[in-house]
Amino acid sequence: METLPIGKSLERIDARAKVTGRAEYGADVRLPDMLYCKGVYAAHPHAKLLAVHTDEAKRAEGVACVVTGADIPGEKMFGELYVDQYALVCDKTRFFGDVIAVVAAQTQEQADAAADLVTAEYEELPVLATPQMALASDIAINADYPNNICGNVHVRKGDIVAGFQAADVTVSGTYRTGFVEHAYIEPESVTAIPDRMRRELTVLGCAQAPYNLRLTVARMLNIPIAQVIVKPSVIGGSFGGKIESAESLAVRAGLVALITGRPAQYTLTREDSIRESYKRHPIDFDIRLGAKRDGTLCAMQVEAIGDAGAYINMSPPVMYKTATLGPGPYLISNVDYNATSVMTNTVHTGSMRGFGTPQAIFALENAMDELAEKLHLTPTELRRKNLLQNGDVSPCGHLLDFHEVSIRSVMEKAAAELEFDDKYARYTAENKDGRRIRRGVGIAVSMRGASIGADGNGFDVARAYIEVLDDGSVNVDLGLTELGQGLRTCQSQMVAEGLGVSFERICLGNTDTSRAPATGACIASRSTLLGGGALKDASIKVQAIMARALARQFGKSTDGIVFREDRVKFADIDISFGEAAKICYDLCETPIAVGTYVVPRLNWNEEKGFGEPFYTYTYSCHAAEVAVDLDTGSVDVLKMVGCHDMGRAINPAMAKGQIYGGLAMAQGMALIEDLGHSAKTSALKNLNFEDYLIPTVLDVPDCNVPILDEHHDPRSAFGGRSLGEPATEPGAGALLCAVNHALGHAGLIRELPADLDRVFAAIRSMEGEKS
Amino acid sequence: MKQITLRFMLNGKNMELETAPNKRMLDVLRGDLGQTGTKEGCAVGECGACTVILNGEPVASCLVTAAQMQGGTVLTIEGMSETLIGRVLQDCFVEGDAVQCGFCTPGFIMSAYALLLKDPHPTREEIREAVAGNICRCTGYIPIVNAIEQAGIKLRA
Ligand code: FES
Numbered sequence: 001m002e003t004l005p006i007g008k009s010l011e012r013i014d015a016r017a018k019v020t021g022r023a024e025y026g027a028d029v030r031l032p033d034m035l036y037c038k039g040v041y042a043a044h045p046h047a048k049l050l051a052v053h054t055d056e057a058k059r060a061e062g063v064a065c066v067v068t069g070a071d072i073p074g075e076k077m078f079g080e081l082y083v084d085q086y087a088l089v090c091d092k093t094r095f096f097g098d099v100i101a102v103v104a105a106q107t108q109e110q111a112d113a114a115a116d117l118v119t120a121e122y123e124e125l126p127v128l129a130t131p132q133m134a135l136a137s138d139i140a141i142n143a144d145y146p147n148n149i150c151g152n153v154h155v156r157k158g159d160i161v162a163g164f165q166a167a168d169v170t171v172s173g174t175y176r177t178g179f180v181e182h183a184y185i186e187p188e189s190v191t192a193i194p195d196r197m198r199r200e201l202t203v204l205g206c207a208q209a210p211y212n213l214r215l216t217v218a219r220m221l222n223i224p225i226a227q228v229i230v231k232p233s234v235i236g237g238s239f240g241g242k243i244e245s246a247e248s249l250a251v252r253a254g255l256v257a258l259i260t261g262r263p264a265q266y267t268l269t270r271e272d273s274i275r276e277s278y279k280r281h282p283i284d285f286d287i288r289l290g291a292k293r294d295g296t297l298c299a300m301q302v303e304a305i306g307d308a309g310a311y312i313n314m315s316p317p318v319m320y321k322t323a324t325l326g327p328g329p330y331l332i333s334n335v336d337y338n339a340t341s342v343m344t345n346t347v348h349t350g351s352m353r354g355f356g357t358p359q360a361i362f363a364l365e366n367a368m369d370e371l372a373e374k375l376h377l378t379p380t381e382l383r384r385k386n387l388l389q390n391g392d393v394s395p396c397g398h399l400l401d402f403h404e405v406s407i408r409s410v411m412e413k414a415a416a417e418l419e420f421d422d423k424y425a426r427y428t429a430e431n432k433d434g435r436r437i438r439r440g441v442g443i444a445v446s447m448r449g450a451s452i453g454a455d456g457n458g459f460d461v462a463r464a465y466i467e468v469l470d471d472g473s474v475n476v477d478l479g480l481t482e483l484g485q486g487l488r489t490c491q492s493q494m495v496a497e498g499l500g501v502s503f504e505r506i507c508l509g510n511t512d513t514s515r516a517p518a519t520g521a522c523i524a525s526r527s528t529l530l531g532g533g534a535l536k537d538a539s540i541k542v543q544a545i546m547a548r549a550l551a552r553q554f555g556k557s558t559d560g561i562v563f564r565e566d567r568v569k570f571a572d573i574d575i576s577f578g579e580a581a582k583i584c585y586d587l588c589e590t591p592i593a594v595g596t597y598v599v600p601r602l603n604w605n606e607e608k609g610f611g612e613p614f615y616t617y618t619y620s621c622h623a624a625e626v627a628v629d630l631d632t633g634s635v636d637v638l639k640m641v642g643c644h645d646m647g648r649a650i651n652p653a654m655a656k657g658q659i660y661g662g663l664a665m666a667q668g669m670a671l672i673e674d675l676g677h678s679a680k681t682s683a684l685k686n687l688n689f690e691d692y693l694i695p696t697v698l699d700v701p702d703c704n705v706p707i708l709d710e711h712h713d714p715r716s717a718f719g720g721r722s723l724g725e726p727a728t729e730p731g732a733g734a735l736l737c738a739v740n741h742a743l744g745h746a747g748l749i750r751e752l753p754a755d756l757d758r759v760f761a762a763i764r765s766m767e768g769e770k771s
Numbered sequence: 772m773k774q775i776t777l778r779f780m781l782n783g784k785n786m787e788l789e790t791a792p793n794k795r796m797l798d799v800l801r802g803d804l805g806q807t808g809t810k811e812g813c814a815v816g817e818c819g820a821c822t823v824i825l826n827g828e829p830v831a832s833c834l835v836t837a838a839q840m841q842g843g844t845v846l847t848i849e850g851m852s853e854t855l856i857g858r859v860l861q862d863c864f865v866e867g868d869a870v871q872c873g874f875c876t877p878g879f880i881m882s883a884y885a886l887l888l889k890d891p892h893p894t895r896e897e898i899r900e901a902v903a904g905n906i907c908r909c910t911g912y913i914p915i916v917n918a919i920e921q922a923g924i925k926l927r928a
């Protein structure tokens with residue numbers, strides 16, 4: 001029996017270090033002579049910064065230096081796609097999380113105390129706290145975007161007017177979502193270490209995107225890219241959140257390190273982390289759906305407005321995903337989906353697991369239930385009527401003829417596990433008997449594009465370095481970061497399969513940007529597809545080098561050479577991989593290669609908003625069951641099921657781990673998480689876990705079920721696609737469908753989070769209507 | 772502030788150091804003693820990442836002062852491998868995929884340790900209650916509860 005490394009639930013390579021306390025996270029770094037940093041936040045969310053007074057702080061006990069924006073020697077702003085974010089404000093504050101000065105001292109306590117001594121002078125500007133205010137204002141938060149609009153993607157297919165004319169039934173309405181905090185349990189921490197010999201910085205800490213960080217530090221601190229070395233520490237969760245957030249800390253700490261010549265650590269308190277780090281976009285959706293009497297969808301029109309906050313960050317690509325994936329996995333001929341992001345003086349928004357789609361799926365799937373209700377169909381009946389199948393064209397115009405379009409099987413498996421159809425009928429009936437605790441079920445489906453998509457046409461590349469050593473061990477340098485998802489274990493499994501060796505040979509060291517070639521970030525559902533592609537390419541190259549050596553050694557043709565299960569076979573030769581490696585070194589060959597994978601160019605027409613938005617897709621369905629107490633408004637989640645086709649589960653146990661976690665994160669977004677944003681002042685009220693509640697073990701049902709529905713993807717080197725983002729994508733939608741089902745009215749609650757107050761108010765309005 | 776001489780037992784070893792009496796236990800451990808396995812996630816007693824065992828009880832070390840540790844017995848994640856319950860918990864967390872980013876893990880293991888120390892036969896509901904003060908953003912909890920349940924079974928065998 002053949003045993004390949006992929007598809008096995010191998011032990012996570014970092015687990016032992018994590019259960020013993022040995023794993024070193026950003027704030028665990030201890031260096032002699034190290035300074036501790038503290039930021040001073042803007043007192044006004046929108047104001048000209050006239051002066052920052054640091055003298056008193058500089059004289060305080062233990063203080064080594066105080067830096068401001070004026071001390072930054074290079075570019076004053078950063079940003080991967082749009083360079084508009086301050087690490088230290090220079091001329092104008094844009095939100096409450098802006099930092100105007102950083103104090104570095106011998107101890108954290110001294111830095112904290114001295115930070116209170118920094119004062120500033122401002123000329124206040126009107127605060128544009130919501131997209132509506134920003135759109136109505138003639139004040140530009142960023143002068144380059146005079147109407148405060150910083151991103152727009154408009155998907156169009158067919159003829160939307162004709163589509164609605166052909167419809168027998170339409171539904172329309174508004175859905176809204178709120179800010180969501182990533183709530184990684186590890187607050188951000190970075191340490192910048194100056195080199196003693198030259199102007200060089202090493203940065204340790206929580207860098208989800210080490211190459212982005214390297215570039216930002218290089219540009220802002222005027223150091224050649226090669227002399228910024230980023231070595232991410234063990235990262236305590238990220239979910240998209242430790243990209244720009246880590247970059248600004250690295251610039252500030254790096255500046256301190258360069259000025260003082262001492263290592264500088266910058267760790268955020270939870271409050272500071274929530275105050276300054278970006279969030280998930282709140283998005284308002286005006287949605288309209290039209291269908292034939294039999295349920296066949298004929299038109300979908302959506303106008304989505306996302307709050308970009310103070311900095312553009314990832315807003316335009318987030319809108320790209322909202323518009324291209326928001327239409328869901330449905331066969332529909334007429335689509336008009338317009339997604340726009342608007343800058344405000346609120347906390348900025350950017351990458352977060354799902355990237356603009358959990359919101360859109362919530363809106364769409366609840367509107368689908370409204371449609372089903374109007375058509376007297378059940379939610380599954382309406383979806384069965386419209387879900388994509390092999391050979392269909394996606395809502396954006398992508399002909400899906402290259403892999404198994406499995407969304408139907410994915411939905412049926414989730415529905416069966418929850419006993420959806422049965423419970424839907426049962427609860428619909430029993431809820432009519434006047435009971436005060438009502439149950440409901442909801443189901444939501446999605447398709448998620450892998451990687452950046454056509455938005456990244458031509459530059460979506462990954463690279464990996466593989467070096468076979470003379471004892472047959474394999475050193476792999478890979479720039480994709482471990483965020484807890486198990487990436488480095490999975491990527492090791494892929495190298496092992498790619499090279500045809502046992503898993504034990506693979507040594508995938510920690511990421512070090514001075515060793516691993518630039519590979520883009522571990523973001524956007526790209527690591528399984530792109531990392532896998534690069535590792536496969538490197539494996540093939542290394543095998544070719546080894547084959548050449550073996551041909552020389554044995555004087556035989558190596559045509560048809562096979563590397564498999566730790567053996568190397570050709571002609572009549574059958575040797576171990578270790579022996580083959582040794583032969584390479586004996587003959588002075590170099591079994592080292594860098595592999596490259598570039599996502600093929602996608603045929604996407606940006607003008608028309610039509611074509612192939614992504615290279616391939618993961619299909620997902622979440623089903624949820626809830627109980628709602630009509631007297632209190634409390635929602636008890638009874639069970640959630642997550643079924644996903646991620647192509648091939650590289651490590652099934654970890655794949656299920658992603659689903660368990662994704663379901664819980666969706667539950668938080670759907671029902672409880674609220675930053676307490678003030679639509680007047682733009683301040684966030686809930687800055688720590690006392691107020692910003694995330695699901696605890698007592699909230700999450702103990703009977704949640706993850707299901708893997710695998711159909712190997714021919715477009716992926718090892719058949720797999722990502723799962724991290726899909727795992728949380730449809731959950732909030734499914735939960736709200738369930739809550740609304742329990743309340744007896746699809747689309748009753750249209751805003752997230754559906755917390756106690758909101759659910760209670762909805763019940764009151766519903767009961768008021770009746771009486 | 773006046774320093775005190777703090778004496779306590781840490782993972783079976785006698786400790787003695789000069790420190791401020793109002794310093795947080797978390798800072799004594801992480802700062803003075805360099806024992807960084809105990810994590811800080813919120814500093815207000817809400818996340819459980821800083822959980823350690825003080826005199827047999829799980830406590831949020833961000834809310835305990837140095838003075839309260841005086842003469843006490845402290846167990847942290849660094850000492851877990853030297854205890855039977857700790858070792859079994861560690862194995863079960865690894866085998867049960869109860870660890871993702873791992874930042875919450877030391878706190879969960881300490882809470883679970885305190886539970887199993889008192890009650891080797893916890894029900895799932897008791898396990899859930901015991902770790903209700905620990906939050907995890909990655910795992911969705913079920914694998915953690917499974918791991919603790921499994922540890923109880925192994926310890927009884
Ligand atoms: S750091 Fe102590 S409970 Fe969060």
Ligand code: FES
Binds near residue numbers: 908
């Ligand atoms: S494993 Fe990441 S917070 Fe629990």
